[in-house]
Amino acid sequence: MAASLIYFDNNATTPCDPRAVEAMLPYFFEKAGNAASRSHPFGWEAEEAVKQARERVAQLIGAEAREIIFTSGATESDNLAIKGVFELYRPKGQHVITVKTEHKAVLDTCRRIEKLGGEVSYLDVGEDGLISLDALESAIRPDTILVSVMWANNETGVIQPMEEIGAICDKHGVLLMSDATQAVGKITVNPRAAGVHLMAFSAHKMYGPKGIGALYVSRRQPRVKLSPLIDGGGHEQGMRSGTLNVPAIVGFGRAAELAAGEMEAEGQRLRRLRDELERALLSRVEEAHLNGNPEHRLPHVSNIAFRHAEAESVMMSFKQRIALSSGSACTSASIEPSHVLTAMGRSAEMAHSSLRFSLGRFNTEEETALVIEAVAGGVEKVRSMSPVWELFRDGMLDG
Numbered sequence: 001m002a003a004s005l006i007y008f009d010n011n012a013t014t015p016c017d018p019r020a021v022e023a024m025l026p027y028f029f030e031k032a033g034n035a036a037s038r039s040h041p042f043g044w045e046a047e048e049a050v051k052q053a054r055e056r057v058a059q060l061i062g063a064e065a066r067e068i069i070f071t072s073g074a075t076e077s078d079n080l081a082i083k084g085v086f087e088l089y090r091p092k093g094q095h096v097i098t099v100k101t102e103h104k105a106v107l108d109t110c111r112r113i114e115k116l117g118g119e120v121s122y123l124d125v126g127e128d129g130l131i132s133l134d135a136l137e138s139a140i141r142p143d144t145i146l147v148s149v150m151w152a153n154n155e156t157g158v159i160q161p162m163e164e165i166g167a168i169c170d171k172h173g174v175l176l177m178s179d180a181t182q183a184v185g186k187i188t189v190n191p192r193a194a195g196v197h198l199m200a201f202s203a204h205k206m207y208g209p210k211g212i213g214a215l216y217v218s219r220r221q222p223r224v225k226l227s228p229l230i231d232g233g234g235h236e237q238g239m240r241s242g243t244l245n246v247p248a249i250v251g252f253g254r255a256a257e258l259a260a261g262e263m264e265a266e267g268q269r270l271r272r273l274r275d276e277l278e279r280a281l282l283s284r285v286e287e288a289h290l291n292g293n294p295e296h297r298l299p300h301v302s303n304i305a306f307r308h309a310e311a312e313s314v315m316m317s318f319k320q321r322i323a324l325s326s327g328s329a330c331t332s333a334s335i336e337p338s339h340v341l342t343a344m345g346r347s348a349e350m351a352h353s354s355l356r357f358s359l360g361r362f363n364t365e366e367e368t369a370l371v372i373e374a375v376a377g378g379v380e381k382v383r384s385m386s387p388v389w390e391l392f393r394d395g396m397l398d399g
């Protein structure tokens with residue numbers, strides 16, 4: 001590799017767009033007021049900047065500014081939505097429905113709901129990562145208060161049919177929440193049009209700063225109410241107290257504005273690169289299998305299983321100089337196969353042999369070509385040292 005490092009891990013986080021950083025800078029220095037200070041121009045200026053950022057974020061998702069609650073990120077937004085609904089709607093029922101392939105921020109929050117006495121149903125997905133609409137509808141009960149389905153999956157990019165899901169929830173009068181962290185700023189996302197009442201997303205997955213995110217909370221038809229996680233000065237309509245992170249909010253607003261303007265062209269450019277990467281790897285490398293539905297997918301994500309080529313070893317073959325993500329997750333105690341890939345019916349072995357490629361705004365055609373060479377070569381090298389691959393090649397193993 002001639003160049004230094006290549007970053008193909010944009011689903012983990014994206015670098016900030018310099019234009020977002022530029023917008024933020026004055027709010028650290030000459031415009032460093034507290035947006036809640038009402039008695040001097042520093043406060044007014046900060047308040048005005050937050051107002052404008054809120055409008056830009058709202059506009060990106062076709063919402064009203066008052067429907068945006070700023071949080072520290074999507075993890076907090078997921079917690080606020082699920083725990084906030086559970087606490088307030090508990091007298092009505094204690095049943096929540098979610099999906100096995102959700103992000104840990106949703107799954108672990110649902111575990112907490114179970115500890116608090118709630119009941120959670122975890123829907124299966126098909127081999128392609130999509131949920132069954134019939135299974136969703138059958139899981140809804142009279143005491144169901146919330147359905148939580150992610151818009152697009154962080155590991156596979158698979159996009160769930162949110163409008164159909166919204167119609168089912170509407171028919172049964174159940175609130176619908178969606179973790180749209182990977183979708184917002186990448187594809188058109190409109191919670192109101194899809195019948196989504198609560199929606200979590202984050203700036204650092206769309207070229208804004210880390211540590212700032214939002215929860216969309218529908219304010220009309222229906223007007224959704226929540227119990228806050230954090231009590232205090234009553235900021236953010238009482239749903240999230242604490243002094244607003246003005247520079248980060250401004251960066252988030254600018255990132256949203258940029259995404260609104262550039263998302264479509266950028267999506268097309270990244271789709272071309274991603275498709276080229278996928279075509280090359282699937283045709284050149286034996287026993288390479290795409291993970292996830294090939295059509296209902298984000299344009300910049302590809303997840304491929306390379307049978308009997310352990311992903312961590314493949315990455316070691318190019319000394320980790322290309323940033324990718326493997327189908328293995330390190331938990332406190334061990335290395336576990338991705339819960340997303342195993343829920344899709346992949347074996348632990350295939351999950352550990354899977355690589356996620358997530359392209360972004362700053363990736364180039366040259367980088368894509370280098371990644372293809374490095375990964376194809378890496379898989380070959382790992383297999384050449386693997387007795388298991390040899391047995392498989394000789395037909396002595398079936399999987």
Ligand SMILES: *Cc1c(COP(=O)(O)O)cnc(C)c1O
Pocket residue numbers: 011012072073074075076103105150153154179180181182201202203204205211212213
């Ligand atoms: C990254 C991510 C999160 C967590 O977002 P933070 O802003 O880092 O807390 C939650 N859900 C999904 C789907 C993600 O991709």
